[in-house]
Amino acid sequence: MKKQLYIKLSIVTTIVVTMLFSCESNLNDVQQIGILQNQPIGEAKNINLKYTEAEDSIGKVIANLESPKMLDYSNRGFSFSEFPDGVRLSLYDENNQKNVVLADYAIVYNATDLIDLQGNVILITPQKDSLFAEQLYYDQKREWLFSNLPVRLKSATANNGNGDIFDSDTKFKNYTILEGKGDMILKD
Known part of the structure; x- marks a missing residue:
């Protein structure tokens, strides 16, 4: 039971960490789009x-x-x-x-x-x-x-x-x- 809880907690932590890093990457991409629109094409x-x-x-x-x-x-x-x-x-x-x-x-x-x-x-x-x-x-x-x-x-x-x-x-x-x-x- 404790081992199952530990596995579930590890999986949830991995998913949350992955989502945070992917959101940060998307935020950087969105910020870059704003910068590119202000730059000459x-x-x-x-x-x-x-x-x-x-x-x-x-x-x-x-x-x-x-x-x-x-x-x-x-x-x-x-x-x-x-x-x-x-x-x-x-x-x-x-x-x-x-x-x-x-x-x-x-x-x-x-x-x-x-x-x-x-x-x-x-x-x-x-x-x-x-x-x-x-x-x-x-x-x-x-x-x-x-x-x-x-x-x-x-x-x-x-x-x-x-x-x-x-x-x-x-x-x-x-x-x-x-x-x-x-x-x-x-x-x-």
């Missing part, structure tokens, strides 16, 4: 992304994004790509002239086609006009640039200006710079 180096528009079945390049590093977070509910080492974004007009935007950091939000350019943002036009900002957004669908942070325009062709709000087409032909006081600089 992919990483690319020296990328060169071209955005094209169909024109007589030939893709015309309308934008080109270059960066030394891209992190892919398409495993997130609101997926995005991050460019932690900066970007060079070239925006082409119908005459194949380009405006170039440089930034220290960028995020491309896949669902909205919005590019958030941050840190020492500089926009340079073919006419040698330059716009300086800490943050600038590029709406790829509407081909539009905008910011609600201070900007400074240094122009070779128009008046220089400063403002708190910037709004422009990607060709930089129709832009608006507004100051907090409501003053406006408008170029046609």
Whole structure:
């Protein structure tokens, strides 16, 4: 009787210990899943992304994004790509002239086609006009640039200006710079 009780107790103890170790392993696996979801699903180096528009079945390049590093977070509910080492974004007009935007950091939000350019943002036009900002957004669908942070325009062709709000087409032909006081600089 005592021997039977000892055997049953040994079996129960073995089962309980086994279950505890297997639960700990599952807990570690669950914790790892959480960590992986916060990590990028992919990483690319020296990328060169071209955005094209169909024109007589030939893709015309309308934008080109270059960066030394891209992190892919398409495993997130609101997926995005991050460019932690900066970007060079070239925006082409119908005459194949380009405006170039440089930034220290960028995020491309896949669902909205919005590019958030941050840190020492500089926009340079073919006419040698330059716009300086800490943050600038590029709406790829509407081909539009905008910011609600201070900007400074240094122009070779128009008046220089400063403002708190910037709004422009990607060709930089129709832009608006507004100051907090409501003053406006408008170029046609």
